[in-house]
Amino acid sequence: MAIEEGKDPGPVTRTRGLPVRLLLILLMFLVLCVVFSFISLNTFRRFGFDGGVAGVIKPSYEPCIGESSGLDQWIRPPSNLMHTMSDEELIWRATLVPGIRKYPFKRNPKVAFMFLTKGPLPLAPLWERFFKGHKGRFSIYVHSMPSYNKEFPPSSVFYKRHIPSKVAEWGRMSMCDAERRLLANALLDISNEWFILLSESCIPLYNFSITLNYITNSKYSFMGAFDDTGPYGRGRYNGSMAPEVNITDWRKGSQWFELNRRLAIQIVEDTTYHQKFEAFCKPACYVDEHYFPTMLTIQAANVLANRSITWVDWSRGGSHPATFGKGDITVEFFKKVRESGKICDYNGRNTTICYLFARKFAPSTLEPLLQLATEVFSF
Numbered sequence: 001m002a003i004e005e006g007k008d009p010g011p012v013t014r015t016r017g018l019p020v021r022l023l024l025i026l027l028m029f030l031v032l033c034v035v036f037s038f039i040s041l042n043t044f045r046r047f048g049f050d051g052g053v054a055g056v057i058k059p060s061y062e063p064c065i066g067e068s069s070g071l072d073q074w075i076r077p078p079s080n081l082m083h084t085m086s087d088e089e090l091i092w093r094a095t096l097v098p099g100i101r102k103y104p105f106k107r108n109p110k111v112a113f114m115f116l117t118k119g120p121l122p123l124a125p126l127w128e129r130f131f132k133g134h135k136g137r138f139s140i141y142v143h144s145m146p147s148y149n150k151e152f153p154p155s156s157v158f159y160k161r162h163i164p165s166k167v168a169e170w171g172r173m174s175m176c177d178a179e180r181r182l183l184a185n186a187l188l189d190i191s192n193e194w195f196i197l198l199s200e201s202c203i204p205l206y207n208f209s210i211t212l213n214y215i216t217n218s219k220y221s222f223m224g225a226f227d228d229t230g231p232y233g234r235g236r237y238n239g240s241m242a243p244e245v246n247i248t249d250w251r252k253g254s255q256w257f258e259l260n261r262r263l264a265i266q267i268v269e270d271t272t273y274h275q276k277f278e279a280f281c282k283p284a285c286y287v288d289e290h291y292f293p294t295m296l297t298i299q300a301a302n303v304l305a306n307r308s309i310t311w312v313d314w315s316r317g318g319s320h321p322a323t324f325g326k327g328d329i330t331v332e333f334f335k336k337v338r339e340s341g342k343i344c345d346y347n348g349r350n351t352t353i354c355y356l357f358a359r360k361f362a363p364s365t366l367e368p369l370l371q372l373a374t375e376v377f378s379f
């Protein structure tokens, strides 16, 4: 009867006693439920914690919808460069290195162009032309004063390529730290194999194909490093840096480097030399001229070309190199710049191409540079 009533609570069969009976059934059901859940909770506890049956507990982590559970998530470059990691967290993350050399997927090695700037990039249109048609072979990173407002349209190669930045001062450790920050951010993309440091006043001297060939086929990384025995070289060495840094290891070079991935990681993960240079290389010891060349000479001298691929003119004297303006930009000028190195060593052979980039160029040079680009640089 009760079951039938439950099945078909028609108006005809309804009486005064029915709701009370229903309530009783519900109550019994409730009590059963409580008892049952109490028992099951206890069993769960006993097996889950005392019994140690790991299989009883489901893993709390399950992939969210849209998140890949394949290799993909480990090799995809970060979609947003403006992460919220601190420098300490970033450096830790950037120095996670695979223990196996061979990549189990088709890796397309790229060149990271890292721009260390104060703010705007007045020569950006020239660089846009340089990069045009080479998507997938390069990536761009920009470090600027934190107060600077980024201004690039979505069509630009510089769009959303700024990294979290801090103030960097010439000749101070904050400058080296900015360079390490650029390297660390670029290391997050596993496809980046070569790392070039540039400034807002730098220009390319050759087209992308020639530049890429030169860098990717070199057995050496282009870090300027020479042993200057004078007062502006070894004269800046402080004996307290020994034994980690011996005076015979002391090197000088311009900061505008090109490094392979292994050397980039070595620079980012360094704590030993960083400490020494921070404590004992302060103006008039300009740390950005000594830290990386000296450190890499100690750790990896055999893979350094010991020369920079960024041309600069010191012939006018003084503590700053020459800055070129609108009037300097002629075909003859670039012929001179390109031939100024005469002959350089490249993988043990002589080459007439010594420099791939040049500085320093004022914003006013943009128009004449764009006009000459095809004729002079082939891009």
Ligand SMILES: *[C@@H]1O[C@H](CO)[C@@H](O)[C@H](O)[C@H]1NC(C)=O
Pocket (backbone or CB within 6 Å): 237, 238, 239, 240, 279, 280
């Ligand atoms: C080395 O650096 C320390 C700390 O800055 C300084 O006290 C000392 O005079 C320096 N020594 C030389 C030889 O410059």
Ligand SMILES: *[C@@H]1O[C@H](CO)[C@@H](O)[C@H](O)[C@H]1NC(C)=O
Pocket (backbone or CB within 6 Å): 246, 247, 248
């Ligand atoms: C450090 O330099 C001195 C010369 O100043 C040299 O005699 C010595 O062998 C060097 N030590 C190391 C460990 O390179």
Ligand SMILES: *[C@@H]1O[C@H](CO)[C@@H](O)[C@H](O)[C@H]1NC(C)=O
Pocket (backbone or CB within 6 Å): 220, 297, 301, 302, 303, 304, 305, 306
């Ligand atoms: C660069 O200099 C180091 C010594 O500082 C040397 O061992 C290395 O062979 C040099 N590199 C080239 C390409 O000559």
Ligand SMILES: *[C@@H]1O[C@H](CO)[C@@H](O)[C@H](O)[C@H]1NC(C)=O
Pocket (backbone or CB within 6 Å): 343, 348, 349, 350
């Ligand atoms: C490279 O050029 C120099 C002259 O600048 C010459 O002495 C040297 O023998 C040349 N090296 C090679 C490998 O041709």
Ligand SMILES: *[C@@H]1O[C@H](CO)[C@@H](O)[C@H](O)[C@H]1NC(C)=O
Pocket (backbone or CB within 6 Å): 207, 208, 209, 210, 377, 378, 379
């Ligand atoms: C790059 O420049 C070289 C030398 O000027 C030229 O032969 C080559 O065609 C250029 N490459 C492209 C893709 O324009």
